[in-house]
Amino acid sequence: MTPPVLLDIDGLRVSVGGRPVLRDVSLQVRSGEIAGLVGESGAGKTMAGRAVLGLLPDAARVLSGEIRFDGTDLLSLKARAREALLGRDIALIPQNPMTALNPVARIGTQIVDGLRMHLGLDRNGARARAVELLQAVHLPDPESLLRRFPHELSGGMRQRVLIASAFSCRPRLVIADEPTTALDVTVQKQCLRLIRELQRQHATAVLFVTHDLGVVAKLCDSVAVMHGGRILEFRSGDDIFRAPRHPYTRALLAATPRFDRPGDTLVPVSAEVLARLQEEVDVYDAAH
Ligand SMILES: Nc1ncnc2c1ncn2[C@@H]1O[C@H](COP(=O)(O)OP(=O)(O)O)[C@@H](O)[C@H]1O
Numbered sequence: 046m047t048p049p050v051l052l053d054i055d056g057l058r059v060s061v062g063g064r065p066v067l068r069d070v071s072l073q074v075r076s077g078e079i080a081g082l083v084g085e086s087g088a089g090k091t092m093a094g095r096a097v098l099g100l101l102p103d104a105a106r107v108l109s110g111e112i113r114f115d116g117t118d119l120l121s122l123k124a125r126a127r128e129a130l131l132g133r134d135i136a137l138i139p140q141n142p143m144t145a146l147n148p149v150a151r152i153g154t155q156i157v158d159g160l161r162m163h164l165g166l167d168r169n170g171a172r173a174r175a176v177e178l179l180q181a182v183h184l185p186d187p188e189s190l191l192r193r194f195p196h197e198l199s200g201g202m203r204q205r206v207l208i209a210s211a212f213s214c215r216p217r218l219v220i221a222d223e224p225t226t227a228l229d230v231t232v233q234k235q236c237l238r239l240i241r242e243l244q245r246q247h248a249t250a251v252l253f254v255t256h257d258l259g260v261v262a263k264l265c266d267s268v269a270v271m272h273g274g275r276i277l278e279f280r281s282g283d284d285i286f287r288a289p290r291h292p293y294t295r296a297l298l299a300a301t302p303r304f305d306r307p308g309d310t311l312v313p314v315s316a317e318v319l320a321r322l323q324e325e326v327d328v329y330d331a332a333h
Pocket residue numbers: 061066084085086087088089090091092093102104
């Protein structure tokens with residue numbers, strides 16, 4: 046049976062400083078499923094994720110569209126209701142584990158504060174829960190880790206802490222914005238496995254943002270391919286890989302290394318495909 050839609054982005058148009066960055070973006074994430082949002086740098090992936098989290102830059106304007114979370118339109122929520130939802134029901138795993146943690150606060154303080162605020166736990170309860178969380182992401186000696194500062198941890202450990210924080214309040218949706226891009230390949234794989242493990246354990250829905258189709262291939266139930274602020278194709282993960290429809294998706298696949306076909310020659314996305322996309326964007330912008 047298909048799980049119900051949890052996050053429904055519908056016809057979202059956003060501009061920054063008068064420049065369109067999201068052009069009629071529509072995509073859904075179903076309960077307990079992983080949806081991939083894939084595209085090259087500048088496609089608008091981070092903007093889409095930030096729109097859901099209510100973290101668009103000040104200069105951004107939502108021109109039209111809706112973002113429904115379990116039926117509630119996030120864009121029309123009052124600030125307080127939205128804040129209550131964020132961090133608790135919807136959490137973020139950010140791209141850069143170096144800058145996402147507060148450098149002058151101990152790891153323990155950062156996790157414990159979130160648990161106290163969102164779950165109303167007392168200090169001891171929150172501390173005990175923090176230890177469990179660090180254990181769940183396979184970090185050794187969690188008690189002593191809680192007393193350390195971010196700079197004392199490796200990039201991979203910091204990302205584990207952020208993954209633990211994101212899942213700490215048992216959110217229903219996690220937005221992972223290129224969560225492994227800043228890490229080396231081995232650590233990347235460990236972090237992906239970990240996200241998968243926690244996602245399955247808690248049946249969390251995940252919007253997984255990445256420029257790497259190879260990552261999405263193994264992870265996602267459905268995939269949205271994005272370019273120029275537009276969703277070009279949104280289909281089941283299997284379909285995207287077996288029978289890509291959009292020329293850009295096909296080009297992107299041909300440009301992505303495949304684990305199952307290591308000898309393949311990779312072909313970069315052609316100027317012709319990109320020129321065609323730009324034409325479509327120009328037509329779209331002229332009409333809006
Ligand atoms: N803070 C910002 N202010 C203005 N424009 C931005 C800002 N961040 C991103 N943009 C622009 O919005 C578009 C989409 O960017 P982004 O969502 O970051 O792409 P992606 O995450 O897919 O690489 C790009 O054209 C980018 O230049």
